[in-house]
Amino acid sequence: MRLPVLVCLVAIGALCAPAASAASRVLVQTRNYDIAGNSGAALIEAMDSKGPKHGFTTRAIAQTAYTVNWDFDTGQDNGFCRLRRANGTLNLFYTYPRVASATTPALRKRWNRFFAGVRAHEETHGRIARQMMQATEKSITGLRLADDPFCYKTRSEAQRRIRDVFAEYEARQNAFDASQHRDGGHVEHLIAALMGKP
Incomplete structure (x- = not known):
């Protein structure tokens, strides 16, 4: 299960800059909640009452x-508005x-097998999110538009691509x-399997 939130921040640049660059970083935090039980069924019941x-x-x-x-800035370059920097977190x-x-x-033993499967499931969600960041970088790198003196269209296009x-x-x-x-x-x-059922 996952909960996503998307935010775009814009900084306006006024000076010319090299070609646009995009970079992202990933910050990971792991939290735990404690459960107790002397059977698989009791552990399932505890997760049903205490889980996220x-x-x-x-x-x-x-x-x-x-x-x-996403934090990005734009600037004018030879008649084009260019996305100069896009940093994602x-x-x-x-x-x-x-x-x-x-x-x-x-x-x-049953718990360890169960937990390995749960972790693999959640880490797949994390891997899909990382792939999303890479795809976003690719979609906005090099973005530039003509006839956009205040870079409104360029910033709007960058945000549209990020949302898409x-x-x-x-x-996915x-x-x-x-x-x-x-x-x-x-x-x-x-x-x-945790409950010992075949």
Whole structure:
């Protein structure tokens, strides 16, 4: 599960500059919430009551949240408005359950398999978000428009491209979740294995 936010910041430049450059960085934070239980079913119940919120009334097992910030400036160059710099920041926030109670060796083994699957699922969301940043860089690098003396059109076009890439990759995130959470899907199998069901 993931929660995205997109923000564009604009700085206006007045001097000529070299060709536009785009760069992004990724900042990652991991948070945990503690659960307790002496069976797989008890751990599932604990995650259902203590996990990160998913909507108004439900909770998720784990969550990938992210914010995307783009900071760019523009300037005139030989009659063109050029996007001179575009720096993106992807802030990734992972939230995972952590077993805080003693467990039997058999339950611990099932938990470790379950948690590895949960982590892989959330890290795939993170990987799709990183791909989004790379695609955004590619879409705005070298952007320049003629007849734009105050660079309004250029900044608007950069923001449009950023929104379009964001929407495309959000669709990929949703498709991934749909395949993982469908009946009989990967998440259902993880939960069943934690509960010791065949």
